Amino acid sequence: MLVSPAAIVAIKLEKELSKKLEELEGEISSYQDEIEIELENRRPKAKGVYANYSKDDCVEDNISTIFGEEDGEDEELEAVANHLNKDFYSELVQKDKLREKECAAGPPALESLLGPLPTAASLGITESIKECILTKGRDHRSAYSSEFFAFYS
Numbered sequence: 001m002l003v004s005p006a007a008i009v010a011i012k013l014e015k016e017l018s019k020k021l022e023e024l025e026g027e028i029s030s031y032q033d034e035i036e037i038e039l040e041n042r043r044p045k046a047k048g049v050y051a052n053y054s055k056d057d058c059v060e061d062n063i064s065t066i067f068g069e070e071d072g073e074d075e076e077l078e079a080v081a082n083h084l085n086k087d088f089y090s091e092l093v094q095k096d097k098l099r100e101k102e103c104a105a106g107p108p109a110l111e112s113l114l115g116p117l118p119t120a121a122s123l124g125i126t127e128s129i130k131e132c133i134l135t136k137g138r139d140h141r142s143a144y145s146s147e148f149f150a151f152y153s
Contacts, residue, residue, distance in 0.1 A: 120126055
């Protein structure tokens with residue numbers, strides 16, 4: 001099997017880049033460690049009666065994190081948080097499904113939004129139309145009759 005010179009160069013570049021990446025990651029982690037140490041040194045120290053309690057807690061926390069141990073309380077809190085998150089997500093999914101069903105059914109009817117719609121009879125439109133027709137008929141007759149009388153007089 002023959003390997004092209006371009007492939008050899010690519011492999012060498014990949015190895016060099018991975019080495020540089022590892023060096024940079026190591027350098028970054030050392031900077032992070034220095035920053036954490038400096039922050040710890042600059043934190044205000046507990047004084048008085050409670051100073052001993054805070055020192056003991058810090059030592060226990062550091063020891064447990066060094067050996068990868070977690071407190072039982074942390075595990076319990078994490079389990080509760082996971083359970084609550086599952087409940088929350090299931091509620092969201094149910095709400096989304098309900099919205100999808102409502103949208104799929106189409107828009108709601110106007111009567112459900114506005115209530116019972118008025119009719120012509122409830123608005124009194126028929127009476128007003130009849131009244132309008134009667135008054136127009138009277139006005140036209142009187143107008144025509146006055147014109148008629150004015151023309152022939």
